[in-house]
Amino acid sequence: MNTLSRDTIAAIATPPGRGGVGVIRISGSAVPALMDTVLRKQLVPRYAHYGPFHDHDGSVLDSGLALYFSAPHSFTGEHVLELHAHGSPVILDMLLRRLLAAGVRLARPGEFSERAFLNDKIDLAQAEAIADLIESTTEQAARSAQRSLQGEFSNRIHQLVEALIQLRQYVEASIDFVDEDIDFLSEGHIAEKLAELLATLRHVRRSARQGCLLREGMTVVIAGRPNAGKSSLLNQLAGREAAIVTEIPGTTRDTLREHIQIDGMPLHVVDTAGLRDSDDVVEREGIRRARNEIHKADRILLLIDDRTPDEAEFLIQGLPADIPLTRVYNKIDLTGRQPAFVEQPGGPAVYLSAKTGQGTEHLRNHLKAAMGYDSEAHDLFISRRRHLDALSRAENLIENAEKQIRISAAELLAEDLREAQNALSEITGEFTNEDLLGRIFSSFCIGK
Ligand code: GDP
Ligand code: ZN
Structure with a gap:
């Protein structure tokens, strides 16, 4: 993914209203140029710098901390600049207008997370977990969202996808090497492996269902x-x-x-x-x-x-x-x-x-x-209806695949496994369409 091809976006990252500190986040290739115009110097990445934020005529709009993260070592994978100003809506507006005048565009809802996803910094389930973490209303929902954000949910999906890929390779090879004397489908213990996979999948779906209940109530x-x-x-x-x-x-x-x-x-x-x-x-x-x-x-x-x-x-x-x-x-x-x-x-x-x-x-x-609310919650992760739907589609397909073995229909078996893999890959966003991405990220709030 070419990180330089996207324009530079900015948004106020702190909630509306007055506060001690207000943060403006900027992401994109124009960040080094903005440091020249607004800060009048280039910052060392990952160090906090205190100094004035300049208006176009050189006057000082505010003074505060500035933090620079150079691409690709940032949340979005692009150059990122954070301006920590005084938490006044007027000051933050003036700073934002200064940036817009310098050619920066106002970020759409969820656009920072979307860029992080498009630049492979996080997968789709992790991006959703960020929104869920911010919106969580209970401690347990927050902890579960944190686990999803760390990748626990995604890792389980990856393990299932890996197992499916191995099975597919075996089944597809058996289609190519037809031998009257060997029944590849029974030789390779495909049925046992499928049963194992199905058990794991059901376990993940039960946890995901709990996580969905935590999120949605x-x-x-x-x-x-x-x-x-x-x-x-x-x-x-x-x-x-x-x-x-x-x-x-x-x-x-x-x-x-x-x-x-x-x-x-x-x-x-x-x-x-x-x-x-x-x-x-x-x-x-x-x-x-x-x-x-x-x-x-x-x-x-x-x-x-x-x-x-x-x-x-x-x-x-x-x-x-x-x-x-x-x-x-x-x-x-x-x-x-x-x-x-x-x-x-x-x-x-x-x-x-x-x-x-x-x-x-x-x-x-x-x-x-x-609801499992009092239970040991260490293996709960936050999840959404979308994940549950994908998991149950995969489950149905694998149940179907089991039937294909019994009638030795290797081609149909291979097709079911392929579709099951795609269903699971929708969760992490490896197999997905623009519409879905648009719907997911537009539900985020601005500055995320
Ligand atoms: P609904 O039709 O099932 O919604 O029932 P309501 O909640 O409208 O109650 C019907 C009637 O039963 C009302 O007069 C209530 O005061 C009464 N009621 C409801 N619960 C109790 C209860 O636990 N004890 C007593 N004594 N009366 C109750
Ligand atoms: Zn009633």
């Missing part, structure tokens, strides 16, 4: 009969009156969404219309939306009135079996049961009162545990 749907106390529970978890609580069944006709945190863990709670047959058009629409929401959830909280606990099994039959479910027995203040969390054969259950709040701690702790 877990979506929990509260389902149950009208009047079970769904809206009351949402209010309890949110700590305020978000949903309307009434004694009239069918009050929650639309779905309600609350973004809450449990000890810093992001959680989206959705209160649904009660599941029941209704003649009311609006309520029926609410119930249809409720079923939609339930299918998208990471976990269902099935709320049951503890006075009629037997209803649970009937209601569960109508819910998707592949989404984890917790039974929540509500209104224990009326039945006199003790608040509790129990792990039953049919799944976890919590006994609580959404009205008095007793037992809701059990539910909070259970949700944290279910």
Whole structure:
């Protein structure tokens, strides 16, 4: 990649507003010339220099620290200059205008990271991790983003890609050397190697899914009969009156969404219309939306009135079996049961009162545990839906490849392996298109 062919960009790297220090970052081939005009000297790379920042007429705009990183030993791989001025929006604007007048262009969102990616300083998953690190709202999300940024996630993807390349080489060689007497596909233990690969891939996908939950938060749907106390529970978890609580069944006709945190863990709670047959058009629409929401959830909280606990099994039959479910027995203040969390054969259950709040701690702790929030987090890395999609496409292709072995279809096997490799390479950006890059980097904020 020719780093000299790109123009020189600049942006204020510190957040808007006043502060002790404000940083302007500049990247590109014009940096040495800018040092002459703005600093009136060439800086030694990687040393902090204190001095005046000059306007075009020689007057001093501000004084501060300047740092120079020479290409390719910089974040972007290009010449980079950082000006640490006083953190006044007016000063930073004047400095930025001075740079623009000298032929520098204002950076687009994410353009510094994009250049770092294009100049092979980081891969795509690492570039995304920078954005995730900056945007992280919890300590665990920040630590996980840091691990992705260090390349832990990318390394696992590289290992999978390496294994696929080896398998492909073997399979493609076997296509070229057709020999009636030797079944290359069984001789080479291809099936065992594929099974091994699939196991590793599934493990990575599970970790990535956890990382995705950490980044985006877990979506929990509260389902149950009208009047079970769904809206009351949402209010309890949110700590305020978000949903309307009434004694009239069918009050929650639309779905309600609350973004809450449990000890810093992001959680989206959705209160649904009660599941029941209704003649009311609006309520029926609410119930249809409720079923939609339930299918998208990471976990269902099935709320049951503890006075009629037997209803649970009937209601569960109508819910998707592949989404984890917790039974929540509500209104224990009326039945006199003790608040509790129990792990039953049919799944976890919590006994609580959404009205008095007793037992809701059990539910909070259970949700944290279910998300892996309290677990040893050292092998979690941050990841995105995009990564999960790519991982599951690769998984499907390799499952397909296993079938091709059984029918000795070497060409189809080779094709599945090739596509699986491409799917995985999308994650690190080795196999990707301009559209995807544009979408990813434009979601960054300016100065990154
Ligand atoms: P939803 O239809 O499932 O959303 O139920 P609501 O949250 O609107 O509650 C229905 C009724 O049950 C209201 O009168 C609530 O005050 C009452 N309720 C909800 N939870 C409890 C509880 O834990 N104990 C008692 N005693 N009443 C409750
Ligand atoms: Zn409700």
